Amino acid sequence: MSEFEKLKIVTKYELLKQFRRKRFYGALAITLLAVILAIALYKGLNLPGRLRLDDSPELFAVFVTSMSSIAILGAVFFAGDAIASEFERKTGYILFPNPVKRNTLVIGKYLACFISTATVLAIAYLISAFALIGFYRQVPIGIFGSLAIALMLACSVISMAFLFSSVLKGSMGATIATLLTYMVIFSIISSSLIYAGYDPWFLLDHAANAVTATYGISLQQAFGGVGGRMAGAIKTPDPILSFLVLLVYAVVFFLLSIWLTKRREMV
Amino acid sequence: MKEIIVIDGLSKYYNGFLALDNLSLKVRENEDVALLGPNGAGKSTTLKLLCGLLYPSSGSMYINGVNVVEERERAISEVGTMLETPEFYPFFTPDETLGYLGRLRGMHGRELERRIREVIKLVGLEKWGKVRIEKFSRGMKQRLALAQALLHDPQILILDEPSLGLDPRGMVEFREIIKKAKKKKTILFASHLLTEAAQICNKVAIIDHGKLRFYDDMSRLKKKYRSLERAYLKLTEREI
Numbered sequence: 001m002s003e004f005e006k007l008k009i010v011t012k013y014e015l016l017k018q019f020r021r022k023r024f025y026g027a028l029a030i031t032l033l034a035v036i037l038a039i040a041l042y043k044g045l046n047l048p049g050r051l052r053l054d055d056s057p058e059l060f061a062v063f064v065t066s067m068s069s070i071a072i073l074g075a076v077f078f079a080g081d082a083i084a085s086e087f088e089r090k091t092g093y094i095l096f097p098n099p100v101k102r103n104t105l106v107i108g109k110y111l112a113c114f115i116s117t118a119t120v121l122a123i124a125y126l127i128s129a130f131a132l133i134g135f136y137r138q139v140p141i142g143i144f145g146s147l148a149i150a151l152m153l154a155c156s157v158i159s160m161a162f163l164f165s166s167v168l169k170g171s172m173g174a175t176i177a178t179l180l181t182y183m184v185i186f187s188i189i190s191s192s193l194i195y196a197g198y199d200p201w202f203l204l205d206h207a208a209n210a211v212t213a214t215y216g217i218s219l220q221q222a223f224g225g226v227g228g229r230m231a232g233a234i235k236t237p238d239p240i241l242s243f244l245v246l247l248v249y250a251v252v253f254f255l256l257s258i259w260l261t262k263r264r265e266m267v
Numbered sequence: 268m269k270e271i272i273v274i275d276g277l278s279k280y281y282n283g284f285l286a287l288d289n290l291s292l293k294v295r296e297n298e299d300v301a302l303l304g305p306n307g308a309g310k311s312t313t314l315k316l317l318c319g320l321l322y323p324s325s326g327s328m329y330i331n332g333v334n335v336v337e338e339r340e341r342a343i344s345e346v347g348t349m350l351e352t353p354e355f356y357p358f359f360t361p362d363e364t365l366g367y368l369g370r371l372r373g374m375h376g377r378e379l380e381r382r383i384r385e386v387i388k389l390v391g392l393e394k395w396g397k398v399r400i401e402k403f404s405r406g407m408k409q410r411l412a413l414a415q416a417l418l419h420d421p422q423i424l425i426l427d428e429p430s431l432g433l434d435p436r437g438m439v440e441f442r443e444i445i446k447k448a449k450k451k452k453t454i455l456f457a458s459h460l461l462t463e464a465a466q467i468c469n470k471v472a473i474i475d476h477g478k479l480r481f482y483d484d485m486s487r488l489k490k491k492y493r494s495l496e497r498a499y500l501k502l503t504e505r506e507i
Binding site for chain 1 (some may be wrong): 281315318319320321322340343344346350351353354355357358359363364367370372373412415420432435454503
């Protein structure tokens with residue numbers, strides 16, 4: 001049997017595992033709530049009027065498809081324990097002594113995490129698209145670019161979670177380390193660089209902002225009225241460059257996680 | 268008879284601690300070898316190394332002539348394992364778990380279904396095949412672990428303390444299952460239980476402080492030291 005056949009089997013069962021867990025439905029519920037709240041608050045509070053902006057499908061899309069946090073949470077929810085749990089909970093004693101390469105197992109787990117996150121994201125974008133049709137009778141083409149960047153962001157965060165999961169002993173540690181690295185470490189570096197007058201285009205969290213940069217409305221326009229001094233300094237990331245930056249993070253972190261998992265011993 | 272497992276000068280360090288010291292061992296086809304020794308002697312380390320779960324610090328291991336470090340997947344393709352106290356994915360049922368592991372070993376369709384039913388019956392989990400493992404007791408997980416080890420009808424069985432955590436009835440049943448299953452199989456069996464080892468295996472390897480102290484037929488060992496217990500205590504540096 002080829003490794004590709006084995007990869008299909010691993011992905012199928014890892015996916016089944018993800019769909020059986022409560023956290024999948026938890027992530028789905030949080031996402032639905034977030035999207036519905038975003039739509040209701042945009043319309044209910046008349047955000048365009050308060051920001052003195054012309055209401056448009058693009059502006060609405062910017063607000064309701066700000067899915068970077070959903071992509072991050074989804075990815076961390078599904079990926080944090082993917083590798084570490086095999087060692088921590090000793091399930092690796094059953095899985096690893098099979099004639100299947102560790103690479104195949106890691107790739108299969110990665111695909112399952114990605115499909116789970118992508119499912120949650122796709123549902124969120126679908127609701128946003130329906131809302132756009134309902135309110136404006138049109139869907140801005142930028143929504144596809146936004147979805148592509150959100151999916152690539154999910155890939156990068158899953159890769160980062162896999163990297164921590166392949167090194168750290170516990171699943172909880174890997175999950176927290178991923179969240180802290182993304183939300184604290186990257187954020188501190190980003191903010192410092194922005195204050196110092198540099199464009200942090202190469203940083204993961206900055207590239208993630210491109211999720212809302214595909215509609216032709218700059219971040220200054222959309223969020224200019226809030227955020228104080230920082231808001232003026234926020235530069236709209238280039239969507240294509242950001243996509244590529246996210247891709248590089250996804251590939252590098254993922255390759256590192258495969259390399260480390262292959263060397264990790266079941267002590 | 269063909270040498271099916273060859274361990275040559277195997278050593279393993281854990282952060283500077285020598286867990287296995289230049290161990291050499293050869294197991295022939297259809298031999299049943301008990302690995303005996305006190306806690307920390309190096310039994311589990313030896314078995315984990317053979318399954319490719321650890322990397323040796325030095326030395327080499329071959330299963331059916333295939334180097335375990337260089338070609339792990341091919342080397343362990345004819346091995347069924349039960350290591351430590353195994354855990355399973357709690358969201359799966361035994362049928363799903365065995366389906367997953369069987370497919371990874373190239374089994375499929377009716378052959379896989381038939382074999383799953385066979386091993387589930389063999390370990391006495393017929394009524395539990397479709398129940399999620401999260402509801403299982405430790406003993407039930409041990410039974411399932413044995414079922415997965417036997418699923419692909421492997422030529423070699425590597426078992427580490429397989430009856431650990433079972434009640435006395437469970438231990439007897441377990442021993443009977445292994446005795447039944449071991450026909451035409453080579454078994455490497457680590458245990459603390461001398462009587463269990465004596466009932467299942469015809470050869471014995473006594474390890475202490477990572478070194479092989481004795482390796483021969485069970486009958487010769489008993490003849491030389493009068494009993495297995497006496498031999499064990501003598502060879503693991505304790506006098507009666």
